[in-house]
Amino acid sequence: MTTIALVAFDGFTDIDLLLPWDILNRVKAVGWQVNIVGMSSTHRSARGLLIQTQAPLDTVATADVVLLVGGDGVRMCIHSQDFLDKLCLNPERQLICAQCSGALILGALGLLKGQAATTYPTAEKELSAMGVQVIERPLVIHDNIATAGGCLSTLYLIAWILQRTVGIAETRRVLADAAPVGESKMFVTAIENVVAASITSVAHPTDTWMDSTR
């Protein structure tokens, strides 16, 4: 069983949540489950789309992978002690990802302290003020924590999540499945190159992280 929790809130950026929602759901693996989680049963996106959540926010504690998306609503989240208390994360045993301003949530939880990370340009100063070394890159990976900047770098995050959970072959199949016709090889290689170049340190260099899903 591998569970992925995608964290929604009012004012989430649509792509950040719904592109990984679609692509991660293309994985063919026994016990693979992708859930949109949140404080409420519904959340409205930055562009006005109302979506339903499938599980409460505090279920992130038992997820194998947690993705914090970006959006204007992030500022409400980081000022809500209730939201932060329910976000019980453990980078020792979970893959933890943040897209764009979602990195501010990791910052508020103290998970990026003294580390390098990336975010959306408009959130750089806020993230720096949290003691994070902000670098202008599409993806920054440090052990089990990955941050991505610019909505479509979600593709790099997705690739990293898949490499760490279902292995290289299934990662390539899933990415190719979503690639533009006639461009799948180029598309997959370009993504793999960025992911490989983004790993600043590796928790378990010689091993695939979740044996049970292979």
Place this chain on the structure above:
Amino acid sequence: MTTIALVAFDGFTDIDLLLPWDILNRVKAVGWQVNIVGMSSTHRSARGLLIQTQAPLDTVATADVVLLVGGDGVRMCIHSQDFLDKLCLNPERQLICAQCSGALILGALGLLKGQAATTYPTAEKELSAMGVQVIERPLVIHDNIATAGGCLSTLYLIAWILQRTVGIAETRRVLADAAPVGESKMFVTAIENVVAASITSVAHPTDTWMDSTR
């Protein structure tokens, strides 16, 4: 006023609808409106996401741009005379786009007869059987009709829609806004090159199509 209708139905592919929904909503232009339209007030995606529509399907008749998305639900659509009757399209005065298997809807309406088009590999035979010359390319543009194959070629469709409606500068701003951090120039150029290479014939070569939106 420029209205964009994104056509939803039960079993639509999430990315096909929701990636353009997000990016097209980033346009800053007076009277710019993006609507998700459909036969019902709600539709459920291929991945199980329930979304609400903002206008009935037959409002496509007055839209400036219509995007038909792909998904398993397309087969139900092309066998529903009610659905096809409500899809009153006119390529003389509308930009008409289809993503992946959405091209089968254009085929069923007879709008691709004798023309070249692209689609998702699993829909190639069905589209050929409709008298369409299927070519394996990410994007095929013929006058005011564009077809795209492979979910993420939606980025090429989006770029073409924006170039034809709000012009090159706003197109570049919107694409760069969604690009991975540090990659926006490369990202925008790559998309523009594919769009330029995909135009097989041009309806109004020396003019931007919708003057009112500039």
